[in-house]
Amino acid sequence: xxxxxxxxxxxxxxxxxxxxxxxxxxxxxxxxxxxxxxxxxxxxxxxxxxxxxxxxxxxxxxxxxxxxxxxxxxxxxxxxxxxxxxxxxxxxxxxxxxxxxxxxxxxxxxxxxxxxxxxxxxxxxxxxxxxxxxxxxxxxxxxxxxxxxxxxxxxxxxxxxxxxxxxxxxxxxxxxxxxxxxxxxxxxxxxxxxxxxxxxxxxxxxxxxxxxxxxxxxxxxxxxxxxxxxxxxxxxxxxxxxxxxxxxxxxxxxxxxxxxxxxxxxxxxxxxxxxxxxxxxxxxxxxxxxxxxxxxxxxxxxxxxxxxxxxxxxxxxxxxxxxxxxxxxxxxxxxxxxxxxxxxxxxxxxxxxxxxxxxxxxxxxxxxxxxxxxxxxxxxxxxxxxxxxxxxxxxxxxxxxxxxxxxxxxxxxxxxxxxxxxxxxxxxxxxxxxxxxxxxxxxxxxxxxxxxxxxxxxxxxxxxxxxxxxxxxxxxxxxxx
Amino acid sequence: xxxxxxxxxxxxxxxxxxxxxxxxxxxxxxxxxxxxxxxxxxxxxxxxxxxxxxxxxxxxxxxxxxxxxxxxxxxxxxxxxxxxxxxxxxxxxxxxxxxxxxxxxxxxxxxxxxxxxxxxxxxxxxxxxxxxxxxxxxxxxxxxxxxxxxxxxxxxxxxxxxxxxxxxxxxxxxxxxxxxxxxxxxxxxxxxxxxxxxxxxxxxxxxxxxxxxxxxxxxxxxxxxxxxxxxxxxxxxxxxxxxxxxxxxxx
Numbered sequence: 001x002x003x004x005x006x007x008x009x010x011x012x013x014x015x016x017x018x019x020x021x022x023x024x025x026x027x028x029x030x031x032x033x034x035x036x037x038x039x040x041x042x043x044x045x046x047x048x049x050x051x052x053x054x055x056x057x058x059x060x061x062x063x064x065x066x067x068x069x070x071x072x073x074x075x076x077x078x079x080x081x082x083x084x085x086x087x088x089x090x091x092x093x094x095x096x097x098x099x100x101x102x103x104x105x106x107x108x109x110x111x112x113x114x115x116x117x118x119x120x121x122x123x124x125x126x127x128x129x130x131x132x133x134x135x136x137x138x139x140x141x142x143x144x145x146x147x148x149x150x151x152x153x154x155x156x157x158x159x160x161x162x163x164x165x166x167x168x169x170x171x172x173x174x175x176x177x178x179x180x181x182x183x184x185x186x187x188x189x190x191x192x193x194x195x196x197x198x199x200x201x202x203x204x205x206x207x208x209x210x211x212x213x214x215x216x217x218x219x220x221x222x223x224x225x226x227x228x229x230x231x232x233x234x235x236x237x238x239x240x241x242x243x244x245x246x247x248x249x250x251x252x253x254x255x256x257x258x259x260x261x262x263x264x265x266x267x268x269x270x271x272x273x274x275x276x277x278x279x280x281x282x283x284x285x286x287x288x289x290x291x292x293x294x295x296x297x298x299x300x301x302x303x304x305x306x307x308x309x310x311x312x313x314x315x316x317x318x319x320x321x322x323x324x325x326x327x328x329x330x331x332x333x334x335x336x337x338x339x340x341x342x343x344x345x346x347x348x349x350x351x352x353x354x355x356x357x358x359x360x361x362x363x364x365x366x367x368x369x370x371x372x373x374x375x376x377x378x379x380x381x382x383x384x385x386x387x388x389x390x391x392x393x394x395x396x397x398x399x400x401x402x403x404x405x406x407x408x409x410x411x412x413x414x415x416x417x418x419x420x421x422x423x424x425x426x427x428x429x430x431x432x433x434x435x436x437x438x439x440x441x442x443x444x445x446x447x448x449x450x451x452x453x454x455x456x457x458x459x460x461x462x463x464x465x466x467x468x469x470x471x472x473x474x475x476x477x478x479x480x481x
Numbered sequence: 482x483x484x485x486x487x488x489x490x491x492x493x494x495x496x497x498x499x500x501x502x503x504x505x506x507x508x509x510x511x512x513x514x515x516x517x518x519x520x521x522x523x524x525x526x527x528x529x530x531x532x533x534x535x536x537x538x539x540x541x542x543x544x545x546x547x548x549x550x551x552x553x554x555x556x557x558x559x560x561x562x563x564x565x566x567x568x569x570x571x572x573x574x575x576x577x578x579x580x581x582x583x584x585x586x587x588x589x590x591x592x593x594x595x596x597x598x599x600x601x602x603x604x605x606x607x608x609x610x611x612x613x614x615x616x617x618x619x620x621x622x623x624x625x626x627x628x629x630x631x632x633x634x635x636x637x638x639x640x641x642x643x644x645x646x647x648x649x650x651x652x653x654x655x656x657x658x659x660x661x662x663x664x665x666x667x668x669x670x671x672x673x674x675x676x677x678x679x680x681x682x683x684x685x686x687x688x689x690x691x692x693x694x695x696x697x698x699x700x701x702x703x704x705x706x707x708x709x710x711x712x713x714x715x716x717x718x719x720x721x722x723x724x725x726x727x728x729x730x731x732x
Contacts, residue, residue, distance in 0.1 A: 429569045436529050436565075437583035437639065438557035438590065447582060451573025451622070 029086035035059060038186055041086045045155050045189075048162065058175040058185030065179045071342040072371040072403055073311050075247070075284065083218045083249060085187045140204065149233075150195040151206055154222055157193035164195055168226050172255035172292045172319070180251040180313075181288040184220045188253070191221035196231035196262075205461050207236040218249040225255070227262035229295065234265040234461055247275075247310060252287045260295030260322065265303070267460050268316075269468050272308035279338025279367075282310025289316040293325035293351075301328040302345065303459040305468045310339060315373065317346035320354035320382070327356040330456040334472060335368030335400070344374035344405075349382035349415070358389040361453050364400035371403040376419075380411040388418040394452050395425045396445075446472070482507050482678050483548075483647055488539035489703075490527050497523045499703035500539065505647070508675045512689055512714060513682045515700035516722040521682045522566065524700065525651040528680075529563040530556050544646065557583075558590035560646030564636035564653050568624045576619040576635060577605065580642050587643060608641040612668035630661030637668040648672070649680045654688035666691030686718035699725055 029040045038059050042052040067078070144151050150161060158165050175185045192208040210221060227233055237254075250272060256264050266289075275282025285308070291300035302316035318327025329345035347356035356376065364370040376387045393402035404421050426448055434444035450457065450469050457465050457472075483505040490498040497520045505511055515521050527534050528541065530553030541548040548556060571579065585595040596604070609616060614634050624632050633653055640648050650669065654662055669692050673679065681692055689697070689711060697713040698705045701722075706729060707713065717725070 427569065430571055432531060432553065433565065433569045433571070434579075434583075435553040436557050436563050437579070437643065438554050438587040439583050440554050440586070443582065443586065447574055447579070448571055451571055454573040 027088045028084050031084050032081040033059075033083070033085055033187065037085050041187060041189065044086065044088070045158075047158060050166065051158060054169070054175075055186050058182050059187075061176045062179065062182035062186055065176075065182055067179050071313050071373070072369065072405070073313065073340040073342050075311055075340075078247075078249060078284065080183075085218055085220070086189055088189075144202070144204075147200050147203070148197040149200060149202055150193065152193055154188075154191040154193050154224070157224075161193070161195070164226065165193070165224070168224055168255070168257055170255075172257055172290050173253050173288050178288060180286040181253050184222060184251050184253045184288070187218075188220045188222040191223045191252070193223070194225045194233065194235065196225075196227045196233045198228040199230045200228075201231065202233040205234050205236055207238070209238045218251065220250075221252050223252070223254040224257075225264055225266070226257045227259060227264050227298075229259045230261040231259075232263045234267070236267045236269070236461060238269045238271070247282055247284050248273075249284050250286070250309075252289075254287070254289040254316075256291035256300055258291065258293050258295065258298040258300050258325075261297045262295065263299040263301075264291065265301045265459075265461075266291070266316075267303040268305065269460075270304065270306045270308050270312070273310075274308050274337065274339050275310040277337050277366075279310070282339070283308065285309035285312045285314065287312075287314040289314065290319065290346075291317070291327070292319045293322050293327060293354075295325070296322040296351070297324045298322050299326040299328075301326075301330070301459070303330040303456060304332070304343075305453075305456070305460070305472065306331065306333040306341060306343060307472065309341075312339075312341040312343050314343045315346055315375075317348070318356060319348045319350065320356065320385075321350045322354075323351040324353045324355075325351055326354070328459075329356075329358045329360070330459045331360045332363070332453040332456045332468075332472065333360070333370060333372075334363045335365065335370045337366040337368060339366075339368040341369070342371045342373055344372045346375040347377070347387055349376075349378040349385040349387070352381065352383050352385070354382055354385045356385075356387045358387070358391070359455055360389075360391045361456055362391070362393045362402050363396070363449060363452070364393065364402050365396040367399045369401045369403070371405060373405040373407075375407040376409070376417055377407075378410045378412065378415045378417065383412050383414045385412075385415040386417070387415075389420065391419075391421045392452070393421075393423045394449070395423065482544060484540075484542040486540050486542075488524075488527070488541060489537045490523060490534045491537055492523070492534050496537075497534075497703050498527065501700070501703070501705055503698065503705060505678045505680065507646075507678055509696065510673065510679045510681065510692065510694045512692075512694035512697045512711075513680060513700055513705075514684065514686075514697060514714065514717060516726075517684070519700045520703040521684075521700050522651055523703075525563060525649050525680075525682050528556075528649060529553060529561060554586070555590070557643075558587045562640050562643055562645030562648045564633070564640060564648065564650045566652040566655060568632045568636055570625040570627075571623040572625050574623050575621060576623050576638070579623050580605070580619075580639060583639075584642060605642065608638060611671050612638045612641050613664050614638045629656035630658065630665075633657060633661065633665050634668070637665055637672075641668065641672055645677065647678050647680070649682065651682045652684065653681070654683055654685065662688065663691060686714045689714045701725060701729065 029037050035056060038055050042055060141151060173181050175182055194206055196202055225235060256266060258264050272283035272285055293300055300318050306312055316329055320327050327347050333341045333343050335341045344360060345358050358374055360372045362370040362372055372391045374389060378385050391404050395402055402423060406419055408417055410417055430448055431441060431444050449472055453472060457468055460468055485501055485503040488498050488501040501524060513521055523534060527536060536549055581601055588595060618631055653665060681694060694711055697709055697711060699707040707725060
């Protein structure tokens with residue numbers, strides 16, 4: 001007990017590493033939300049009329065909805081009229097090359113370890129960098145273009161590929177899906193768009209990196225990935241924010257559309273500012289992520305490492321419409337101090353012989369609350385389908401909580417569903433065993449936690465697995481709790 | 482190498498060690514025997530630095546340093562190794578990964594550079610042969626689903642890897658069948674050197690048929706009440722611990 005607590009104290013005293021802010025001139029929408037705000041955003045982005053109408057429709061839908069209350073989290077009411085819905089770094093012209101980008105901004109990404117400059121680029125990874133509300137740079141665009149792959153900011157996609165956007169925007173997460181998705185549809189600022197043509201295997205990891213910088217600002221980005229027949233892509237998303245005392249809202253939407261025989265792997269390393277040790281500040285991360293396995297034999301796989309945010313509300317899901325399609329969800333969610341996470345997955349089996357797998361590893365420390373919420377639904381016509389779910393919770397200390405809320409609904413008799421759940425604590429015996437071999441407490445916690453999360457970390461692209469391990473060690477080590 | 486003087490220790494309010502004196506020199510193997518509850522495992526735990534035990538008196542000198550002042554990890558880095566009676570499981574962490582982390586922490590403490598993967602594997606292969614352990618076992622999660630024999634063999638493998646100056650084997654024979662016992666003992670014997678020492682904590686004589694000790698001590702009621710050579714172990718086996726108890730009662 002004494003030892004456990006000691007580690008916790010050490011761990012919890014770790015500071016958030018990305019908590020600095022930079023001074024960049026911004027062009028912002030007036031505070032608050034009404035139809036004029038939406039017209040302002042749409043105009044700033046020179047959007048076509050149909051998109052403005054789509055946004056306005058979403059706003060009207062949202063205005064009639066109420067915030068969901070079912071999640072196992074609590075927070076003071078969010079004042080939607082006190083948020084700035086659009087903030088863009090001021091740039092006279094759209095940057096044509098990196099030389100034209102504000103050096104402050106380039107430095108920001110450098111500090112985060114994401115180099116946008118040519119010579120230092122991580123080979124094998126193309127990056128779209130989003131700063132506050134807009135995308136500032138996309139690397140390797142030309143090289144990908146040779147293969148017919150489109151990888152650009154959402155704004156560019158609206159201009160350059162309007163047909164694709166019109167066809168797929170909202171096709172997986174409709175405007176009225178839920179409160180935060182409707183809000184996002186009304187005010188989304190930027191994000192990434194990706195299209196992989198028929199039969200093309202994307203040769204590099206695609207990645208979007210989000211950074212909230214401005215104060216009082218919400219971030220509402222939207223990602224749309226369309227994988228045409230027989231294509232493959234692996235996609236990674238990362239994010240950080242400065243330390244601020246007020247809570248900031250992040251309500252993103254990610255849509256993935258996989259056609260026949262297509263495969264999409266989507267990995268997230270979520271490291272938004274979690275608030276301080278007393279629970280002041282931090283990001284409210286209310287995100288809707290969904291993939292549609294539209295074609296037969298398609299596959300969508302979600303992997304997430306969630307270490308940040310004051311509150312996480314997020315259920316990456318798969319709709320398995322095509323016969324023989326596969327959905328996967330691998331998650332490590334870490335909460336420390338006063339963080340709250342309500343996260344999990346939904347697997348909706350519609351096609352025959354569909355398969356899904358859920359592996360969720362929760363780690364709770366400090367005074368945090370960590371909930372797994374998952375739904376597995378196998379419809380009547382989805383015969384011979386299978387799901388296996390595994391939900392493990394690891395507790396550190398005795399002031400945190402872990403909860404599991406599985407919902408299972410099977411409507412035919414030829415399908416099979418398995419659900420396994422375990423709860424464990426990092427034992428003093430485990431720590432002592434490490435100490436006796438010369439491994440100090442901090443390294444021991446990192447070792448044990450990474451071992452616990454290994455099954456999930458193994459799913460990450462190699463370049464990021466090491467990064468994620470370090471992050472876990474830091475959050476936990478510094479803090480698993 | 483190790484000098485224990487009048488060591489007293491308790492857990493919660495229960496006094497367990499009542500003044501242990503023991504001197505271990507390099508190159509020696511000492512066996513500590515005694516009936517259940519005599520304090521054998523407590524002595525091993527105190528030497529390795531378990532915090533639940535409170536040292537109330539006495540001193541322990543290890544290679545000229547005050548052992549009781551050191552943290553458990555520093556004791557390990559200075560060369561103390563404990564083969565646990567009940568090795569714990571650490572899911573998702575392979576023995577290989579665990580040993581690589583441990584070895585490099587110890588090297589760092591001694592001012593040596595970290596060992597790279599190639600060098601590490603080479604050392605590992607040598608030691609695997611020495612203690613007759615299969616690599617498939619080392620790739621698995623540490624001790625998870627291991628049989629009793631595999632766990633103990635894994636402990637001896639770790640001892641081989643870390644090359645301690647003083648190894649404490651805590652009831653390493655418990656739960657082993659005769660074949661496993663022989664393999665474990667062979668491994669230990671191959672690790673005996675002029676510059677290291679081993680303390681074997683055991684309840685029975687049978688382990689000492691394979692690991693021949695230079696000295697045998699009997700711990701009873703928290704004190705070493707009798708010391709001798711390997712013949713003492715045979716005498717204990719023949720006469721039982723009651724013999725010692727009676728002798729003490731008469732005295």
